[in-house]
Amino acid sequence: MPMTQTPPPPSATPATSALALVRVQIARACKDAGRDPSEVTLVAVSKTFEAGAIEPVIAAGQRVFGENRVQEAKAKWPALIEKHAGIQLHLIGPLQSNKAKEAVALFDAIHSIDRDSLCEALAKEIAAQKRDPLLFAQINTGAEPQKAGVLPQDADAFLKKCAETYGLKISGLMCIPPADEAPGPHFGLTAKIARRNGLKLLSMGMSADFADAILLGATHVRVGSAIFGGR
Ligand SMILES: *Cc1c(COP(=O)(O)O)cnc(C)c1O
Numbered sequence: 001m002p003m004t005q006t007p008p009p010p011s012a013t014p015a016t017s018a019l020a021l022v023r024v025q026i027a028r029a030c031k032d033a034g035r036d037p038s039e040v041t042l043v044a045v046s047k048t049f050e051a052g053a054i055e056p057v058i059a060a061g062q063r064v065f066g067e068n069r070v071q072e073a074k075a076k077w078p079a080l081i082e083k084h085a086g087i088q089l090h091l092i093g094p095l096q097s098n099k100a101k102e103a104v105a106l107f108d109a110i111h112s113i114d115r116d117s118l119c120e121a122l123a124k125e126i127a128a129q130k131r132d133p134l135l136f137a138q139i140n141t142g143a144e145p146q147k148a149g150v151l152p153q154d155a156d157a158f159l160k161k162c163a164e165t166y167g168l169k170i171s172g173l174m175c176i177p178p179a180d181e182a183p184g185p186h187f188g189l190t191a192k193i194a195r196r197n198g199l200k201l202l203s204m205g206m207s208a209d210f211a212d213a214i215l216l217g218a219t220h221v222r223v224g225s226a227i228f229g230g231r
Helices: 014-033 050-057 070-081 097-106 117-127 150-162 183-195 212-215
Strands: 041-045 064-066 088-091 111-112 136-141 170-175 201-202 220-225
Touching: 014 041, 014 050, 014 212, 041 111, 050 070, 050 201, 064 070, 070 088, 070 097, 097 117, 111 117, 111 170, 117 150, 136 150, 136 183, 150 170, 170 183, 183 201, 183 212, 201 220, 212 220
Parallel strands: 041 064, 041 220, 064 088, 088 111, 111 136, 136 170, 170 201
Antiparallel strands: none
16 A cells, blocks of 8 residues: 555645634624625735735635735736636735836725825826726824825815816725724724715724724725734
């Protein structure tokens, strides 16, 4: 008899076990909120992790991924997209206007729209490349000077300008609550601004607080370390 070795099951990496747990937690939060789990998209945030760490998560069925830098995403995702059908890539970090062309070419969603120069650059590239990325405006709910995003009091006017001046179809809002505050009020404020502007999508909630975000209406949760581990 030849010696045989039992290969490990394909789903046995720490990241895929963690992914399964996050999915259970999302389902539970949806149940608590009386929401249909199909309303919540899990964006698996793979920033800083290499293709070898991402592959098992794709193999486990995850298709929506988030990255926060255009250059890093360009280096690792085109090969993965080629190899696996149905990948959707979301840009969740700040975007410089001079990278709008590359961002529109690579990403299926952009979560960080927050100023006129970026609107102008994105509108131009969306038209030129005939792409239709899902667009979110980022709201700086904590008015933190170091953080990107439109101030809450400027949000209505900014959204109006996106549509009327730039012809950009913004579908939702994104926020990143201040690290040292309870996230609930920030999620609530973001949801309120979206509601009064007729926007249906809410990108909010990360590893530590995605269940709270789902209770307050999140449609896109951006979860990194709870899946891939610490960075
Ligand atoms: C890194 C990042 C995340 C994921 O954060 P975790 O705490 O690792 O889940 C979510 N959103 C944005 C904008 C990020 O940059």
